[in-house]
Amino acid sequence: EIVLTQSPGTLSLSPGERATLSCRASQSVNSGYLAWYQQTPGQAPRLLIYDASTRATGIPDRFSGSGSGTDFTLTINRLEPEDFAVFYCQQYGSAPFTFGPGTKVDIK
């Protein structure tokens, strides 16, 4: 089983700042099959990034993903008020399709 570790656990930032979220895998993620999801309270997760760096349809270009192998990063440039949420990374390269524990981005 691939264990995903996300850091930091909480990120306190102000609107307009840049957020950098890390996701580290216990072993290499097959074919870079790594996704990032955003979840706000009471809502289902929303897909932001897949295949490590491809933005899903309708996702603003201030969201970007990078990385390969075991180290992945989600960057959010110029945080907007609606971006404050919990972000999860997830690998779908090999079963079980594990999620990371999440990073909460809250308003400073």
Added chain:
Amino acid sequence: EVQLVESGGGLVQPGGSLRLSCAGSGFTFTTYVMTWVRQAPGKGLEWVSAISGSGDTIHYADSVKGRFTISRDTSKNTLYLQMSSLRAEDTAMYYCARKLVGSAWGPWGYWGQGALVTVSS
């Protein structure tokens, strides 16, 4: 437009059974991987089970293997999760989701609103 609507959640006693349904519209089930993901109150996301588009490959998380069964009725475009021997730790919001694109098992680009399962005496 792709839509997923879960139903069947509720309160069940420990050791009991429950079946969740996920009705899909706007796409054909046989084309896409479908999955169940759950979230315990105040906790993170946990993948539960997935079924391939052809229906011939199924995966389960170790935490539910032998107790939960994923299935589908392609004539009704409906996904199911039969849950038995339920435990308190199975209490969660259960989401069904559909794969977005591509040949892999994910990513999951379409999600339902969730069905709440509470296991308690």
